[in-house]
Amino acid sequence: xxxxxxxxxxxxxxxxxxxxxxxxxxxxxxxxxxxxxxxxxxxxxxxxxxxxxxxxxxxxxxxxxxxxxxxxxxxxxxxxxxxxxxxxxxxxxxxxxxxxxxxxxxxxxxxxxxxxxxxxxxxxxxxxxxxxxxxxxxxxxxxxxxxxxxxxxxxxxxxxxxxxxxxxxxxxxxxxxxxxxxxxxxxxxxxxxxxxxxxxx
Amino acid sequence: xxxxxxxxxxxxxxxxxxxxxxxxxxxxxxxxxxxxxxxxxxxxxxxxxxxxxxxxxxxxxxxxxxxxxxxxxxxxxxxxxxxxxxxxxxxxxxxxxxxxxxxxxxxxxxxxxxxxxxxxxxxxxxxxxxxxxxxxxxxxxxxxxxxxxxxxxxxxxxxxxxxxxxxxxxxxxxxxxxx
Numbered sequence: 001x002x003x004x005x006x007x008x009x010x011x012x013x014x015x016x017x018x019x020x021x022x023x024x025x026x027x028x029x030x031x032x033x034x035x036x037x038x039x040x041x042x043x044x045x046x047x048x049x050x051x052x053x054x055x056x057x058x059x060x061x062x063x064x065x066x067x068x069x070x071x072x073x074x075x076x077x078x079x080x081x082x083x084x085x086x087x088x089x090x091x092x093x094x095x096x097x098x099x100x101x102x103x104x105x106x107x108x109x110x111x112x113x114x115x116x117x118x119x120x121x122x123x124x125x126x127x128x129x130x131x132x133x134x135x136x137x138x139x140x141x142x143x144x145x146x147x148x149x150x151x152x153x154x155x156x157x158x159x160x161x162x163x164x165x166x167x168x169x170x171x172x173x174x175x176x177x178x179x180x181x182x183x184x185x186x187x188x189x190x191x192x193x194x195x196x197x198x199x200x201x
Numbered sequence: 202x203x204x205x206x207x208x209x210x211x212x213x214x215x216x217x218x219x220x221x222x223x224x225x226x227x228x229x230x231x232x233x234x235x236x237x238x239x240x241x242x243x244x245x246x247x248x249x250x251x252x253x254x255x256x257x258x259x260x261x262x263x264x265x266x267x268x269x270x271x272x273x274x275x276x277x278x279x280x281x282x283x284x285x286x287x288x289x290x291x292x293x294x295x296x297x298x299x300x301x302x303x304x305x306x307x308x309x310x311x312x313x314x315x316x317x318x319x320x321x322x323x324x325x326x327x328x329x330x331x332x333x334x335x336x337x338x339x340x341x342x343x344x345x346x347x348x349x350x351x352x353x354x355x356x357x358x359x360x361x362x363x364x365x366x367x368x369x370x371x372x373x374x375x376x377x378x379x380x
Contacts, residue, residue, distance in 0.1 A: 033269070053272060057295040061265040065295075068269020068277065071230055071253050092258025100255055186298035190272060199274030 008111070008131045008172065012149040016110045016173040020046040020081075022150065023108065023157050027051075030161065031069055031197050034182075035062030035082040037117045039110050041178030043081055050196025054182045054189050060090030063097065063107055070102040073197060077104045077161060084111040084132060084170075085123050091135060094168070098140030103164035107136070108157075112173045120175060136168035144168040216241035218348035219306070223278055226355035228304075229253065230270045230277035232263040238308035238374035239280045260285035264292035268301045276359055279305040283327040283368070284320060293334040296364050303336070303364035304355055313372035327368065336364040341373060 016038060024032075024046040032052045034040035039062075040054050053069075055062055066080035087093075087109055097105060113126030125132070136144035143165060147153035153171055160167035183189070194200035220242050223231075231246035231254045233239060246254035257263050263279040270277035281289075286307060296303045310317075311324020328338045339354055341347045347369065354365040 031273075055295070057298065058261075058265075058291050060261070061292065061295060064262040064265035065269035065272070067255070067262075068230065068232075068266035068271075068275075069273035070269075071255070071266075072270050072273025072275035090259070090262065093262050096255065096257055096262055100253075187300055190299045190301075194272055194274075197273065199272065 006133065006146050006148075008129070008133065008146060010148065011146040011172045013172045013174050014147075014150060014153070015176060016112075017042045017045060017176070017179050019110070019150065019153055019171055019173070022154050023079075024049070026154075026157055026161060030077040030079055031066075031073070031193075032079045032081060033062045033066040033069065035059070035080065035086045037083050037086065038178040039081045039083045039086075041181050044182040045178060045180045050192050052196075053193040056182060056184055056186075059086040060088075060093070062086065063090065063093045066105060066107075067093070067097060067100065067102065069197070070105040071100070072199070074102070074104055076197065077106060079106045079108060081108050081110070083116075084109060084113065084125065085115045087132060088123060088125055094136050094139035094141060097166050102166055105165050106160045106167040106169070107141075109168070109170040110173045111170050112175055114175060116175060116177065133168065133170050136170075141166050141168045145170070147171040212344065213241045215344035215347045217245070219351045220245045222348045222352040222355065224249070224252075226276065226352065226359060228276045228278050228355070230255065230266070230275055231280065232257055232266045232277060233280035234260050234263065234282070234285050236280070236282040236308045238282070238369060239306070242280060242306070260288045261292045264289050264303070265295060267303055268295050268299060271301050276302075277304075279303075281305060281307055283307055283309045283311060283324045286327045286331060286366075287323045290330055290334055293336060293364070297335045300362055301364075302358040302362050304358040305336075305366045306351065307366055307368045308374050309368050309371045311371070313370065315371065324371075331366050336366050338366050338368060340368045340370060342370045344373060347373070
């Protein structure tokens with residue numbers, strides 16, 4: 001994790017589904033909040049877990065939802081999975097997270113620089129070469145990192161699951177669509193999640 | 202000092218009673234975008250040993266965080282000003298779709314003795330947009346009704362799984378002054 005490689009343009013372009021599978025394989029009882037779009041679909045495809053909340057509402061809400069869960073259950077690690085376009089809608093949440101500094105919160109961002117689900121239009125951040133990890137670090141989240149490649153993504157995920165956060169891990173990904181789509185029944189999804197993390201029996 | 206104390210800090214008794222109602226309802230997360238009318242509640246929440254007070258950058262975060270709190274088994278409240286209600290509209294889909302309880306306390310602008318024209322349109326629209334998104338609206342005009350209304354709203358939210366907004370009238374908060 002040298003400073004020389006920890007910028008967006010030095011990171012390898014990887015595949016979201018492959019990375020999602022690597023992440024899910026490491027999980028035990030962690031809660032995962034999947035943000036709207038392909039991040040959510042690939043989380044669904046990587047294997048259903050009762051501790052996953054498949055949020056298909058407004059863009060940018062995965063991190064704030066995860067923050068609420070993380071404060072409610074301080075002994076459980078909570079992961080927010082979000083796309084770059086969604087995070088751009090709610091960048092202020094990074095300062096909110098940094099201020100609260102929940103030790104059990106991990107933010108994972110898939111950055112392909114496009115609004116994939118609406119036809120692959122470039123985000124303004126892609127055009128401007130905005131560096132989301134630099135924003136996260138400047139927002140006060142000290143543990144903010146680009147994953148240089150798959151091996152480093154795995155290493156960062158392992159560290160984030162074992163050491164106090166908050167963590168912000170970003171990976172550059174390709175423009176391949178998700179391999180499937182999430183079921184869209186909010187009541188069923190939230191009920192399964194609440195039972196999965198023990199807030200409902 | 203010849204000048205009277207600002208109206209929004211002249212009396213905190215009813216605000217303390219509102220805080221006690223939140224405490225009695227088991228609220229453990231207080232998400233807020235500051236407003237002078239909420240200053241007492243915010244200070245009390247930060248000082249409370251069993252509450253977590255979370256300053257936000259926008260009210261939208263607060264809607265999502267309150268739902269997250271509920272998903273995680275906790276009770277939360279969102280404190281904001283009426284202008285912030287406008288920021289929340291789309292996010293309220295999350296509350297409705299999940300059947301989540303939701304309690305927000307809103308200090309009103311744009312009505313009683315408002316001096317800033319920029320506050321008026323959203324203040325006027327606040328009850329209508331909340332109701333359009335399925336949020337029950339309960340308005341408090343008198344200090345003596347505040348705590349009871351919040352207590353009842355909390356019961357409706359956490360007990361009956363409803364989305365409820367309590368609007369504190371600008372007349373109750375007091376004439377707005379910029380310091």
